[in-house]
Amino acid sequence: MDNKIAAIVVLYNPGISFIDNINTYSKYVDNIIVIDNSSANNHHLLAGFQTLTYIPLNENMGISSALNIGCNKAIELKCNLALTMDQDSSFEKDQITRFISLSNGHFTNLDIAIVAPSWLCSQSVDLTVECNSVITSGNLVRLSAWQSIGGYNEDYFIDEVDHEFCYRLRDAGYKIVLLGNVSIRHNLGNPLLIKWFGRTITSSNHSVDRRYYLTRNRLLCRRDHPQYKRPFISVLFRDVVNILLVEPHKLRKLWAIACGFYDYKIGRAGKRP
Template structure:
């Protein structure tokens, strides 16, 4: 197994990026940094060079999916067998990649076609560990990883930290670049699921992660607070994805209910409420019309 780590950057926190690459470098055979037009691109270039990484720079923000596809193309060209996708703020613990690789071999032997395997994230803002999600009829099952030792199947896994055999892309295809950001990983996992592949979470590979800038509580649920434009992309992509034939019915209901929760929560409990309302409303219109791509495009 030869693993190329593909890290996507956009205006990263440089000290955190140095920390992330320092933890990553001993665990993989190569690092590719795909920068999406960062305002601190020169610093990103310096950090990438110090880590021995290959830098793929863009003068503009092409979106997370386009950046990941660039990195995957680089992995193919370099003769790597697997890609490890990473966000700029993901710091791996020692042995994380080895644990993912062991888990991948295990589930490939027992389940056959495997799309990807990812770590068990501990989300710092909400102080919660990620769970496995499985559609069961109209119900969405949420399965705890606590006490588990073997990888658990999940309808989707977060892209950051996911280990993916490059051969899977031959069947499933690349990430959808017109989604730009948000739910890109979910859409790809659903497409892989429809093609007969399963995704897994490895409980023994734990990683700390931070979603957004904080959370707000709605009853027993917690919703991450992102910058306002992310409200547009999430709602738009969720409504589009809810209408795709490979999206399970339980997930369609989830996306519809979550959009309603976003509308109620972000316009009453978050900052910049008027702006968020306008962006969510536009996201609803564009999602129903299947108008994808960059908001600024």
């Protein structure tokens, strides 16, 4: 069966630059599905695209819900692969052509649920690695695999959605493949750095709400998938130190971390109340 690809792009109060990002891969896919978590309607910004479906949610329903809506729409459009993209992610031309070409070979193996690009790429290294999890942006997801495990977990809302999804795929017997010679441009947070006693300290500078979800959902993921060992205490300690040394809104972010821990303990999931 020929691969038919739908790019699923999740928006949240985007700047105009997201149009340029979509342009880096739009001609290499069969359909574009834009799921908009913004309160404002952004359909007018997308008038220049052909074969585009715009689905406004009129509120932030989270990345997991948006991805599930997009995957269902992709299946309705008779696609068998989904290219899941953040609004701030993009490809160089040589990267997207290499990615789509390579993916066709990999997806003859029905055991492979996800083919993912790397963040950093060595053009001379043809390296394919099987791994336990990858971030969402840039993934080519087999929609039959997505369907077989019940989609993305909407209890997670945002953060750890990607890792939790991958762990369930792995538990179901699927493989996740990372391509070392294909890269994607992707921003993590709004990075800040300072010089401190001659040492450069970099912090992701995530928002207050993201600090809540990162804390709560890392704990949820560790509880739900204990067989996948990922550090939590050391990461939390690093985050707290970075907030204290580098980031603004220190008290609000530390309080958000505390709230995330508390909501995990009482079993509260989904959107932050």
